[in-house]
Amino acid sequence: MQTKSDGFYHTVSVAVVALALALWGGLSAAGLLETNTFPPVQAIWEALSELLTRGYSGSPFYVQILASMGRALSGFGLAVLLGVPLGIWLGSSRLADAMISPFLTFMRPIPPIALVPLFTFYFGIGEGSKVALIFLTAFLYLTVNTAAGVKSIPHDLILASRSLGLTGRQIFSHVVLPASLPHILTGMRIAMTLSWALVVAAELIAAQVGLGYLITDATTFFRIPLVFVGILTIGLIGLILEGILLMIERRVLHWRGKQ
Amino acid sequence: MTTTQSRAAALPLVISGVDRRFEGPSGTIHALANVDLTIAPSEIVSIVGPSGCGKSTLLRMVAGFDTPTEGRILLGGKPITAPGADRGIVFQHPQLYPWLNVFDNVVFGPRMRGVPRDVFTPAAERYIEIVGLKGFERHFPYQLSGGMRQRLQIARVLINEPNILLMDEPFGALDYQTRLEMQKLLLDLCLDIAPTVLFITHDIDEAVFISDRIYVMSARPGRIVEVLDVSLPRPRVFEEATTNEIFVKLRLQVLKALKH
Numbered sequence: 090m091q092t093k094s095d096g097f098y099h100t101v102s103v104a105v106v107a108l109a110l111a112l113w114g115g116l117s118a119a120g121l122l123e124t125n126t127f128p129p130v131q132a133i134w135e136a137l138s139e140l141l142t143r144g145y146s147g148s149p150f151y152v153q154i155l156a157s158m159g160r161a162l163s164g165f166g167l168a169v170l171l172g173v174p175l176g177i178w179l180g181s182s183r184l185a186d187a188m189i190s191p192f193l194t195f196m197r198p199i200p201p202i203a204l205v206p207l208f209t210f211y212f213g214i215g216e217g218s219k220v221a222l223i224f225l226t227a228f229l230y231l232t233v234n235t236a237a238g239v240k241s242i243p244h245d246l247i248l249a250s251r252s253l254g255l256t257g258r259q260i261f262s263h264v265v266l267p268a269s270l271p272h273i274l275t276g277m278r279i280a281m282t283l284s285w286a287l288v289v290a291a292e293l294i295a296a297q298v299g300l301g302y303l304i305t306d307a308t309t310f311f312r313i314p315l316v317f318v319g320i321l322t323i324g325l326i327g328l329i330l331e332g333i334l335l336m337i338e339r340r341v342l343h344w345r346g347k348q
Numbered sequence: 349m350t351t352t353q354s355r356a357a358a359l360p361l362v363i364s365g366v367d368r369r370f371e372g373p374s375g376t377i378h379a380l381a382n383v384d385l386t387i388a389p390s391e392i393v394s395i396v397g398p399s400g401c402g403k404s405t406l407l408r409m410v411a412g413f414d415t416p417t418e419g420r421i422l423l424g425g426k427p428i429t430a431p432g433a434d435r436g437i438v439f440q441h442p443q444l445y446p447w448l449n450v451f452d453n454v455v456f457g458p459r460m461r462g463v464p465r466d467v468f469t470p471a472a473e474r475y476i477e478i479v480g481l482k483g484f485e486r487h488f489p490y491q492l493s494g495g496m497r498q499r500l501q502i503a504r505v506l507i508n509e510p511n512i513l514l515m516d517e518p519f520g521a522l523d524y525q526t527r528l529e530m531q532k533l534l535l536d537l538c539l540d541i542a543p544t545v546l547f548i549t550h551d552i553d554e555a556v557f558i559s560d561r562i563y564v565m566s567a568r569p570g571r572i573v574e575v576l577d578v579s580l581p582r583p584r585v586f587e588e589a590t591t592n593e594i595f596v597k598l599r600l601q602v603l604k605a606l607k608h
Binding site: 246249 | 411412413431432433435436437439441443445446447456457460461488489490504505508
């Protein structure tokens with residue numbers, strides 16, 4: 090089989106996306122799409138400029154974006170602060186793992202959305218319940234991934250380090266932490282994506298601002314172009330967030346998977 | 349940290365009456381039985397034995413990762429109680445820090461133990477050159493071949509000027525050509541810095557070629573069944589040594605002892 094350069098496949102991706110957009114524009118221009126439910130590109134564009142100039146239900150568009158990002162990042166940040174240390178503990182102590190992991194294993198397959206009513210009951214309809222929902226999902230993912238990272242460290246590497254004269258504390262900070270960093274950073278990237286995707290679910294809980302709120306509220310009033318703008322914005326920001334974390338991963342972990 | 353100092357500091361290793369039993373789920377496993385072994389400073393001693401005979405267990409006890417059920421292991425007259433940089437362990441699969449380059453891997457031990465930079469930097473340059481990695485200081489382990497990684501692992505323990513090198517089948521995972529190169533490196537080291545070496549292998553030719561003395565172990569429970577002095581003159585060159593009649597005779601003796 091002939092091998093092509095990365096650039097070739099990159100061009101294919103861009104071309105296919107452009108073609109899909111052109112097809113969409115063409116179909117709506119030809120009147121082949123039911124414009125009320127599947128709006129033409131033009132209508133989406135107009136909805137975007139309306140959002141940018143007048144905002145939505147009293148809040149400017151950027152405030153909607155920032156509200157959602159604030160929730161996602163608060164939940165994600167808390168998850169990193171608590172999940173990474175807990176994961177390291179679980180990865181290094183079999184006893185801790187035996188005591189705590191059953192709860193994590195049980196919680197993990199529960200779809201976060203199933204917890205929305207309960208969380209509203211526990212944490213109220215304010216920011217608390219939304220951040221808590223995002224936190225829990227990201228936290229479960231990060232803890233398990235970090236623990237897996239610590240467990241993946243070859244035992245002989247720890248022995249070699251002890252033999253070089255390292256103290257227990259030095260082994261922790263100079264060997265265990267860097268050696269589990271690949272798992273931690275991958276966990277963070279996926280937890281970030283999850284957190285962002287969960288914003289919409291979290292904002293179903295009586296939010297007054299945010300991209301998830303915008304989408305649900307606009308649907309109620311059948312303002313479909315606005316719904317499309319909301320969805321496209323969520324997708325775009327998700328891509329950017331993941332791209333940033335992927336870039337950090339590649340820079341820090343140039344050595345990963347090559348040993 | 350000069351050669352003469354490290355040579356003067358080399359200490360004899362005395363293993364006497366060592367027994368090791370493990371309590372497993374299916375009863376007691378008797379790994380080692382009444383092992384006696386002595387290594388004088390600057391001697392190269394090999395242990396040859398079948399897989400699972402407990403030779404690695406013995407090496408790990410000298411490293412301080414494990415303790416004998418019975419018997420004593422003394423380095424310079426003092427019992428071994430914990431791992432330490434005075435014994436340099438070389439694993440079959442190089443245990444390197446993949447996030448550190450060659451230089452930083454070599455200086456990692458001294459740096460962590462608080463040795464000043466102006467002391468460990470010239471030492472690192474020296475040992476990197478001795479093992480043949482000069483010019484690769486900024487390379488990362490993933491950019492090195494298997495043989496070069498093993499060279500790096502050796503430099504990383506040599507910089508600590510250990511009393512003894514503990515080598516656990518260090519060239520077993522390398523291709524034949526590279527293995528010969530590494531054996532040559534070890535023999536060159538002996539002429540240069542004269543380390544004391546406890547070497548574990550199941551390659552009989554390798555044991556005869558590099559050693560001053562060979563201990564042959566039996567299958568589990570591992571016990572010493574034969575001790576053979578290797579009177580091949582040094583310096584040794586592989587092509588000449590392996591055709592020497594002493595070599596040929598010794599390898600047959602080891603083979604016979606293994607079938608014991």
